Amino acid sequence: MGKGRIVAGCIAPHPPHLVYAENPPQNEPVAEGGWEQLRWGYERLRASLADIDYDAIVLLSPHWQTYVGTHFLGLPHFEGLSVDPIFPNLFRYHYDMNVDVDLARAIHDEAEAAGLPVKMMENPDFRVDYGTITTGHLFNPDWDKPLVVISSNRSTAYYSVEVMQEIMIELGRVTRKAIEASGKKVVVLASNSLSHRHFTTESEVPEDMSKEHITSHAMHLWDMRMIDYMRSGQGQRILDEMPEFTEQAIAESDGGGLSWLLSTLDVPDYPAILHGYGTIIGTGNAVVEWPCHAHEVNEQ
């Protein structure tokens, strides 16, 4: 068995509006479109990876929120109906997904050995969170790759962004280690918005794009600053500014996904590809790819 590797790392936002706007057969509500910039961004991401062979997707979702440790889906198959408790008018999705339990267990075990509190989720009645499903659908609509799903430990809420980053950097390190030991080729996804201040009202037609804009200028500036760092290969600077970004942009990085992603990628110093940016009910969202495969080729 050869050494496993991460072929790509991505920020892949999960507002259910994107699935709603696309009208896939799995989702019950019907839309007239909307949020095209981001959906086209996902299209470009999929095209970018179309010729890249990989075995599994490892995804961290901030909508599986755990306060006691980090959890991993631990059964091979989940199916059911996911209804977003916040936007049930937009997202009622019939999901059917497979889990790479071996890889999940491997990451779990590495994390446990490193001293992180972890648990496998083995209750068959468990309903998979809508963040996982939204990102899972938009990244891979055919659902033909198994997933490893990691919960979002709420250590930012319990302690601070700094403590969260320590935990997530360690979790990212052991994720990478387990992937390398598995011999598998893997895409890692942080299901994650950037600035995250929502509107508290919804237009009569949710997909009315004349109502969509960033909540405030400050949020826009923070989003662009982070995207600039991504595009210029300054991964470490993102980690360095994470506390200020998370606090001032009320960023969804509080869930740890972005810190974990950068750590799994060994804090990339090569440019990421921005496939799309757009706002969803006032929040800032980017579809970004770190093309690790190309980077590795270049190194050889």
Added chain:
Amino acid sequence: MSEGSVVASFVVPVHPHTVLAPDQNPGWQNLRNAFDEAAQTIRDLDADLLIVYSTTWPSIIGHQIQADPNPEWVMVDHDFHDLGSIPYSFNIDATFAHAWDDANRARGLQSRCVNYKGFPIDVGSVVALTLLNPDNSIPAVIVSSNMYANRNETTVLAKSCLDVVKAQGRRAVAITAMSLSNRMFTDFIQPEADKIHSLKDDEWNRKILEFLEQGRMEDVGQLSRTIHQQIRVQKVVAFKPMWWLSAMNGNRNDLTGRVLAYEAIHGAGGAVVHMDPTPSGVGDKEYDEDDVEYFHGERGVLDAGGEQVDDHAESQLAPEAAEATGSGPALWEPVEGEDAVNTDTAPKPVGAYPHARRVGDMLYLSGVGPRQPGTNAIPGGPIHDENGEPLEYDIQAQTRAVVNNVERVLIEAGGSLENVVDVTSFLVDMKRDFAGYNEVWAETLGKVGPTRTTLAIRSLPTPIAVEMKVVAHLPK
């Protein structure tokens, strides 16, 4: 039908241990026993409605109300999935839910009902309804906790709920599904090792329970922000259920409280508390926060640039152009003239006239309504929406605002309310509003003693219920 009321209130914990594993820890069993006692109390009270405000159902777009008459699913907790699953099949009062939703809108709240198969009812609601209403004999309603809502919004949410409780003559039980201190252990523990996370959390919890046991619900509401800072992990929903529960009880401090149990659940403070509306001997205390009847919120947020742009445009544009920027009549700059009295502190006219005109020692005011200068907002709420659909409004708040606007014009002219000698009042709904209007009159202009004539009219140019035509004697 007699007027409805809240016959009891309960604080209950949210985690699934009391349903799935009470036998694993004596404290969890104690809480379970307290749930059972609370359920018996509710039955004994002949309650006909359970209203659950759940902190584990956060919402973003206003508040959401469960309106599926029979939601069924299997709930598995995100953290404690290894304890097992809780199947549920609840009896939801969809009629009440829709009426509450309507009442919310009438009071300016963003609100919607949810009725979708498979909607994931949150753990706090599932635990509360499973244990407090085990045979589903009492219909229930569940409302979310908006993550951005402040005290005003949460208070208005309770008032609109009370509107419906009273109108439907219900015997309602108000329930908050919540932790006290919510800091859990961040590692896995054996059930027998459970305890409150820290001594500080325990001391704050006991102080909260001491207040509640003395019936001092409103005091806990007013301490809510402090409590949140001291013993609450800053999760998405703050310690706001006490705002809602206090408002459901009329913001009182003389309830009769009883703590049925207080224990730890994985480090968090869990309590079952019964608040009886019967006045206790402690005596009511001051209510020193702003009361609010109508929520004005950030409802223009979807309109890029929003009100500030309109405000600016208003002063720059001709009235015909200004009219195109809003749904009501155009606002005009007050007409200037040698004897005219105009002020920026009064609402802009809806036609070409001054706020007032002086003739000798007499000051004649143009008709004055309750609209607020600058924002054009109507205290107490508009009487109908943009489509002409009637809305609930507060005539007393509108009348006070009218008197305040009258006073502003008089002050600009160098006088005060004391100078008013004659008033003609116009009401659009005499039957509904006369009593409330008359009460405010007695508290304000009634003490000055002008003559008064009150007329019923069909409508006014803006969606207001009251306007006054005032004459003042104002010697130079």
